[in-house]
Amino acid sequence: MTHCRGMARRARVVIVGAGFGGLGAARALARSEAEITVIDRRNYHLFQPLLYQVATAALSPADIAWPIRSLLRGQSNARVVMDRVCGLDRAGRFVLTEDGRRFPYDCLVLATGARHAYFGRDAEWAPVAPGLKKIDAATEIRQRVLLAFERAENGEDAAERASLLTSVIVGAGPTGVELAGAIAELARDALARDFRRIDPRTARILLVEAGSRVLPAFDERLSVKAQAALERLGVEVRLGVPVAECTAEGVQIGAEQISARTIVWAAGVMASSAGNWLGVETDRAGRVRVAPDLSVPGMMASTPSATPSSSPPATAGRCPELRRRQGRWAGMPGD
Ligand SMILES: Cc1cc2nc3c(=O)[nH]c(=O)nc-3n(C[C@H](O)[C@H](O)[C@H](O)COP(=O)(O)OP(=O)(O)OC[C@H]3O[C@@H](n4cnc5c(N)ncnc54)[C@H](O)[C@@H]3O)c2cc1C
Numbered sequence: 001m002t003h004c005r006g007m008a009r010r011a012r013v014v015i016v017g018a019g020f021g022g023l024g025a026a027r028a029l030a031r032s033e034a035e036i037t038v039i040d041r042r043n044y045h046l047f048q049p050l051l052y053q054v055a056t057a058a059l060s061p062a063d064i065a066w067p068i069r070s071l072l073r074g075q076s077n078a079r080v081v082m083d084r085v086c087g088l089d090r091a092g093r094f095v096l097t098e099d100g101r102r103f104p105y106d107c108l109v110l111a112t113g114a115r116h117a118y119f120g121r122d123a124e125w126a127p128v129a130p131g132l133k134k135i136d137a138a139t140e141i142r143q144r145v146l147l148a149f150e151r152a153e154n155g156e157d158a159a160e161r162a163s164l165l166t167s168v169i170v171g172a173g174p175t176g177v178e179l180a181g182a183i184a185e186l187a188r189d190a191l192a193r194d195f196r197r198i199d200p201r202t203a204r205i206l207l208v209e210a211g212s213r214v215l216p217a218f219d220e221r222l223s224v225k226a227q228a229a230l231e232r233l234g235v236e237v238r239l240g241v242p243v244a245e246c247t248a249e250g251v252q253i254g255a256e257q258i259s260a261r262t263i264v265w266a267a268g269v270m271a272s273s274a275g276n277w278l279g280v281e282t283d284r285a286g287r288v289r290v291a292p293d294l295s296v297p298g299m300m301a302s303t304p305s306a307t308p309s310s311s312p313p314a315t316a317g318r319c320p321e322l323r324r325r326q327g328r329w330a331g332m333p334g335d
Contacts (some may be wrong), residue, residue, distance in 0.1 A: 005325070013103035014095050015273075016085045018045050019067045021111035031076050032193060037103055040068055040093065041084040046135060052175065053265075054138035056182040057146065057190075061135045085112070088277045112272035116265055117285070125246040129263040130177055144262045145183060149191060151261075152198045159259070165203040166260035168251050170243050171267030172209035173217065177226055177262055180207040184233035205235045206260070208253050210242035210267075 013033045015022045018040040026038050044065040053059040055290050072078045085096040094102040107134035107317065120125075130137045130144075143240040169180045187203040194200070205215065207230065213223040214230070214237060238253060245252035250259040271286035278296060280288055291297050 003129065004045070009190055011106045012104055013037070013038065013107045013109065014103050015109040016095060017111035017113060019111060019113050021206055022109065023071060024077065024111045025111065026072060026078050030077070032077070034077060036078040037081060038072065038078055039081045039097065039103065041082070043067060043069070043082045045071055051132050051138045052179045052182050054135065055132060055141040055179065056186045057142050058182070061139060066137060078128045088278045090279065106270065110274040114133050114269040114271050117268040117270035118265065119268065125265065127171060128248050129246045129265040131265040132179065141264055145186070148261050149195065149198070149200055153195050161198065163250065163259040165198065166206070166258065167262040167264070168208060168260045169256060169264045169266055170208050170251070171265065172207050172214035173214065173238070173266060176207055176266035177214055177230065179266060180205055180235045181230055181233055184235050188234060206238060206258065208238045208241060208243055208251070209233050210240070212240055286328065
């Protein structure tokens with residue numbers, strides 16, 4: 001999402017967020033005259049598509065996180081700032097941060113991504129059902145999964161063991177599907193011969209989806225194939241039942257209570273607070289409506305005067321390549 005103004009002098013471009021979108025924008029401006037400031041609350045860029053590998057101990061956190069500074073080391077017109085943006089002074093054209101700093105901009109790129117949403121139950125459900133968007137969450141999920149096997153090995157009570165060996169993944173979009181499959185592989189293959197009192201292959205992995213099929217955003221034939229592949233791995237797929245309750249003891253789906261010590265949330269996302277900062281209308285998921293050139297309608301915007309010949313990439317979607325393309329588009333320099 002971009003917010004700019006036309007000008008003759010050297011432009012100060014502030015990019016908030018060094019995910020796929022923000023880095024794409026910064027790199028697109030590498031050969032421009034602009035002074036670029038990239039602000040991120042973290043000092044590393046996270047490759048989110050491999051978070052589930054960290055959550056299931058196939059990769060370590062360092063494998064999927066790279067320092068933003070080293071990624072932009074060779075780009076002399078870019079400066080990196082680690083700070084959390086908390087708002088904008090729209091009249092004065094400053095980005096405001098939690099550390100109390102103010103960064104002036106002529107052109108602003110907001111690429112702050114999304115966070116999990118728990119259908120209004122965030123305070124109760126987030127602590128018991130972490131979502132997979134950050135490194136910390138991935139290591140937390142890894143710890144919960146691995147320690148559940150350890151506790152089951154030590155436990156004497158059959159019901160307690162069964163609960164420890166049950167994982168519920170809420171939401172059968174790509175993240176839920178990947179994670180369910182990865183936990184099943186962990187239990188069936190990697191851990192299968194490492195325990196003496198329990199058989200990790202008996203672990204229950206449930207994938208719960210309120211909609212009528214897994215991967216609802218994909219072609220229906222892919223949903224059928226993905227569900228069959230999951231079931232071959234031993235994942236129980238429950239469709240058409242929303243989760244009614246999540247506690248440390250388990251989940252309630254429809255009228256059924258499932259006792260489970262590991263619950264992972266993959267059911268919904270909300271946009272970041274960027275819409276509030278801009279003071280513009282957002283939809284229920286906090287998303288801002290943008291023009292095809294990614295500028296925010298109604299805000300002073302200098303769309304590139306060297307009008308690009310191709311159409312800009314669409315503004316919705318999940319794919320990192322799409323985000324990179326959107327970022328590059330947002331960063332296309334004008335005069
Ligand atoms: C588990 C998982 C698996 C995925 N798998 C796939 C896949 O297989 N294929 C696929 O195509 N896509 C996948 N995706 C989606 C893909 O990762 C996202 O579409 C992509 O990361 C979005 O890029 P972005 O730049 O918009 O946001 P992000 O990558 O989320 O970057 C946002 C950046 O903004 C920073 N930020 C946020 N708020 C602030 C603030 N207030 N101040 C300063 N900085 C801030 C964050 O620290 C972050 O660095 C997956 C996502 C997840 C979570």
